[in-house]
Amino acid sequence: MKILVCISKSPDTTSKIAFTEGNTKFDENGVQYIVNPYDEWYALVRGLELKEALGGTVTTITVGTAADDATIRKALAIGADNAVRVDAEATDAYQVASEIAAYAKDKGFDLVLTGKETINYNGSQVAGMIAEELELPFVSLATKLNVEGTTAKLDKEIVGGVETVEAQLPLVVSCAKGMAEQRIPNMRGIMAARTKPLEVVTPVGGEAMTSFVSFDLPPAKSAVKLIDPENMDELVELLHNEAKVL
Amino acid sequence: MSVLVYVNSNNGKIAKNAMEAVTYGKKIGNVTVVTNGGADAGALAELGAYGADKVLVDRAFEGTDPQQLTKLVVAAAENVGAETVIFSNDLVGKSVASRVSARMKAGLVAGATGVPAEDGTVKVNVFSGKAFGFVKVNTAKRVISLLPNSFQPENNGGTAAVEEFTSNSGEAGIKVLETKKPEGAIPLPEAELVVSAGRGLKGPENWGMVEELATELGAATACSRPVADIGWRPHHEHVGQTGVAIRPNLYIAAGISGAIQHLAGVNGSKVIVVINTDPEAPFFKAADYGVVGDAFEVLPRLTEAVKKFNASK
Numbered sequence: 156m157k158i159l160v161c162i163s164k165s166p167d168t169t170s171k172i173a174f175t176e177g178n179t180k181f182d183e184n185g186v187q188y189i190v191n192p193y194d195e196w197y198a199l200v201r202g203l204e205l206k207e208a209l210g211g212t213v214t215t216i217t218v219g220t221a222a223d224d225a226t227i228r229k230a231l232a233i234g235a236d237n238a239v240r241v242d243a244e245a246t247d248a249y250q251v252a253s254e255i256a257a258y259a260k261d262k263g264f265d266l267v268l269t270g271k272e273t274i275n276y277n278g279s280q281v282a283g284m285i286a287e288e289l290e291l292p293f294v295s296l297a298t299k300l301n302v303e304g305t306t307a308k309l310d311k312e313i314v315g316g317v318e319t320v321e322a323q324l325p326l327v328v329s330c331a332k333g334m335a336e337q338r339i340p341n342m343r344g345i346m347a348a349r350t351k352p353l354e355v356v357t358p359v360g361g362e363a364m365t366s367f368v369s370f371d372l373p374p375a376k377s378a379v380k381l382i383d384p385e386n387m388d389e390l391v392e393l394l395h396n397e398a399k400v401l
Numbered sequence: 402m403s404v405l406v407y408v409n410s411n412n413g414k415i416a417k418n419a420m421e422a423v424t425y426g427k428k429i430g431n432v433t434v435v436t437n438g439g440a441d442a443g444a445l446a447e448l449g450a451y452g453a454d455k456v457l458v459d460r461a462f463e464g465t466d467p468q469q470l471t472k473l474v475v476a477a478a479e480n481v482g483a484e485t486v487i488f489s490n491d492l493v494g495k496s497v498a499s500r501v502s503a504r505m506k507a508g509l510v511a512g513a514t515g516v517p518a519e520d521g522t523v524k525v526n527v528f529s530g531k532a533f534g535f536v537k538v539n540t541a542k543r544v545i546s547l548l549p550n551s552f553q554p555e556n557n558g559g560t561a562a563v564e565e566f567t568s569n570s571g572e573a574g575i576k577v578l579e580t581k582k583p584e585g586a587i588p589l590p591e592a593e594l595v596v597s598a599g600r601g602l603k604g605p606e607n608w609g610m611v612e613e614l615a616t617e618l619g620a621a622t623a624c625s626r627p628v629a630d631i632g633w634r635p636h637h638e639h640v641g642q643t644g645v646a647i648r649p650n651l652y653i654a655a656g657i658s659g660a661i662q663h664l665a666g667v668n669g670s671k672v673i674v675v676i677n678t679d680p681e682a683p684f685f686k687a688a689d690y691g692v693v694g695d696a697f698e699v700l701p702r703l704t705e706a707v708k709k710f711n712a713s714k
């Protein structure tokens with residue numbers, strides 16, 4: 156079983172979000188980058204579990220610059236066998252997806268796993284684009300993934316419930332909560348990660364189809380209106396007449 | 402300008418977010434809707450009230466397989482010469498819009514919350530709702546997926562022409578084996594009212610009062626991440642940065658501290674009510690209405706008040 160896991164970095168979930176250069180750039184000042192939680196907790200760990208059960212390899216792929224190597228090493232410390240970095244600044248989902256698809260095209264991966272979304276730009280776009288470029292079936296927001304022979308059986312979220320589906324490998328899957336439990340890298344993993352192969356490949360020149368022109372922060376919330384805990388009739392009245400949500 | 406809107410009409414049901422997408426499309430140009438499956442032609446014609454001129458329906462297949470839907474949408478876009486293709490950014494839209502974007506080489510604006518501005522930029526949510534961005538599409542055609550509940554459907558009456566359409570969408574890559582939908586429960590992603598609770602509730606045995614309030618309101622139930630992690634509540638109820646992101650009209654949070662990762666999934670809510678014993682709980686800073694008090698007393702009291710309100714309507 157050959158598994159490719161797409162790993163991106165994202166700002167630590169507690170990061171203060173601010174913009175610079177006339178609100179056109181994300182302010183990286185003091186921001187700690189982590190492996191995007193969905194990629195790490197769900198896609199990577201489930202990939203590793205499948206490899207442990209069925210044999211094979213787990214390769215990670217990241218479209219990014221040398222600044223991403225620290226997060227890539229973290230993925231290696233958790234247990235990936237080797238990593239690939241396509242040496243290009245990630246600019247939009249399509250550019251990222253074309254680079255990953257171009258790399259994966261003739262390598263015979265059985266599974267391409269991504270996270271549900273990146274927590275910075277929240278597009279949930281990359282996986283579907285990879286699938287389209289590779290002309291593969293795609294299961295989005297999977298919460299369970301098992302493989303038997305060349306058939307994958309998955310659970311996926313649907314509105315108001317869960318659907319159990321089946322698809323033939325090779326397959327692209329975006330992974331959501333339920334897929335696996337977070338793994339904390341141990342000392343041995345961290346040591347081993349230093350010497351695992353991290354191959355840097357030249358980009359094919361995938362082009363961005365979109366760009367962010369500017370950003371803004373939501374207006375500050377006005378002060379909370381406190382209601383007497385004894386007087387829930389007042390709360391209902393306010394929700395009805397003032398907030399108009401009842 | 403010609404606009405194509407994909408609408409999911411499977412099982413004959415057309416959800417509110419589909420009407421939002423059609424209304425949104427009408428703000429941009431002349432709207433054709435494309436759908437598949439066996440929906441009643443009369444129901445499809447009613448999309449005219451939201452601004453659709455025409456509905457193309459491919460009856461050759463049911464379901465929401467992303468590969469089949471991609472072929473359907475791309476064929477329909479060619480058929481009507483669409484420059485803009487619109488999806489609702491729901492679970493189906495998310496899995497198809499990205500494929501259509503790649504296939505048509507049309508830049509994708511994911512999670513739009515407003516109509517395109519004069520300069521063509523579209524407002525989207527970024528950083529889990531902690532900021533927004535303005536996206537420019539650099540290709541001739543574009544795909545926009547609209548964040549559910551960020552745009553009001555407008556019903557102006559009228560009917561759309563319904564035409565049969567053949568897209569030769571081939572076989573489904575994904576075979577559906579089983580569908581499980583809990584009876585009666587209101588699906589969280591599309592709920593307009595949500596009652597949510599956290600670790601302050603102390604244990605799963607205390608969720609009765611959360612459910613009673615939800616039932617009385619006609620609301621869906623949700624929870625914080627630790628509550629789902631310990632197994633007090635099912636995973637699909639977990640809201641936040643690593644769970645589901647929701648934007649209901651009303652979000653009531655009891656016994657939830659309001660950690661930044663939790664807020665990320667709910668800060669798109671129109672109105673937030675927080676019930677917490679601790680007046681210093683960070684959630685109060687994000688709330689519109691706050692009740693400093695014990696959820697074990699406040700929730701049943703609120704349920705009674707809602708009951709009284711419902712009876713008086």
Ligand SMILES: Cc1cc2nc3c(=O)[nH]c(=O)nc-3n(C[C@H](O)[C@H](O)[C@H](O)COP(=O)(O)OP(=O)(O)OC[C@H]3O[C@@H](n4cnc5c(N)ncnc54)[C@H](O)[C@@H]3O)c2cc1C
Pocket residue numbers: 168192598599600601602624625626627628639640641642643644655656657658659660661662663666676677678679682694695696697
């Ligand atoms: C990378 C990352 C991602 C995360 N993603 C998410 C996410 O998606 N969603 C999420 O929710 N969390 C997420 N978390 C966890 C988050 O940081 C918090 O730990 C979590 O939200 C706290 O849950 P809680 O408010 O239920 O519990 P607590 O923080 O324990 O708060 C319980 C609250 O209940 C109040 N309380 C106690 N008794 C009562 C009572 N009788 N009546 C009323 N109030 C009472 C307390 O005052 C307190 O404020 C994430 C964390 C990390 C590091």
Ligand SMILES: Nc1ncnc2c1ncn2[C@@H]1O[C@H](COP(=O)(O)O)[C@@H](O)[C@H]1O
Pocket residue numbers: 161162163164191193194198216217218219245248251268269270271272273276277278279280281282
């Ligand atoms: N620069 C990148 N390099 C590798 N994988 C990425 C990159 N950006 C996004 N991904 C993958 O695509 C998923 C969805 O990203 P997005 O479409 O941006 O929400 C992420 O969870 C990652 O698995």
